[in-house]
Amino acid sequence: MSEAKEGQQHPLTVYLWIWLLLFVLSTFSYLVDYFQLQGYLRWSLIITFMLLKAGFIVAIFMHMAWERLALKLAILVPPLCLLILIGFMAIEGDYTFLTRGTAFLR
């Protein structure tokens, strides 16, 4: 931590490039729907563009890339336990679907 500079100061060009990149990625994810891509291609493209956009926003716009590792770990590691919730809820949803299928459809 130097005394001369406060907070997170970076060249403007970094922000402008990321801004442009976010526009391009958003256009791509819209085009996925516009061209009606379906199935695994659609889902993998949606997830890829989503993660890229989220990554650039957190890393550059929210300055996470330049923070100390202690803050990075404290903020970015806890959300990983959501993967367990998502996994359990997906299994539970499938089970409910099958149960409803056998109960309501003959």
Next chain:
Amino acid sequence: MAHDAQAAAVGPLQQVAGDFATDKQAFTVPWGKAMMWIFLLSDTFIFSCFLTSYMNVRISTLDAWPNPSQVFALHLFGQDIPLILIAIMTFVLITSSGTMALAVNYGYRRDRRRTVQLLVATAVLGAAFVGMQAFEWTKLIMEGVRPWGNPWGAPQFGSSFFMITGFHGCHVSAGVIYLLVTAKRVASGFYDKRGSYETVEVAGLYWHFVDLVWVFIFAFFYLW
């Protein structure tokens, strides 16, 4: 500077261990920034719970899920353009994220005029986003979408839609007020007197988070 050189010498994990285990302040950032990050972490869990419950009801319903591409289409220039309103809202929000990032940057340069202009521009774009969302809600309600049913398929569509976009819209609305208050304080020279523009960066964190949540809502609710 001595601190950084020392950190480089000990390696990243020892640095983390030192930050947490030594009897001192754990995060070398202003407390407002650390608290904003922790608040955003808790907000991440709230939005994740909404999106996970949406996933759960969408998996478990026996009815067909309404096709968002058609539900959110607009009739423009004599043809139906799929999802166009949502695409415009996405671009508006990303634009506002860019102006916010620049506002933080100009704040640190002590360029008050530019900072206020960019903060107000961000707030205006945010308000435009909320306006378009209000239009979208009105359109869907007129077409018969309710939390308990809709004309196209699975009744859970309405409850998921109103819950997720409503909560996000509230965040954007609160953010617009937050930004205007920050802009007023920049204009009045409040942060110059305090000698720190880090509060603008903290407001920026909140605003970028709102954009971040929209990235996930756009992917999972509108595109999936």
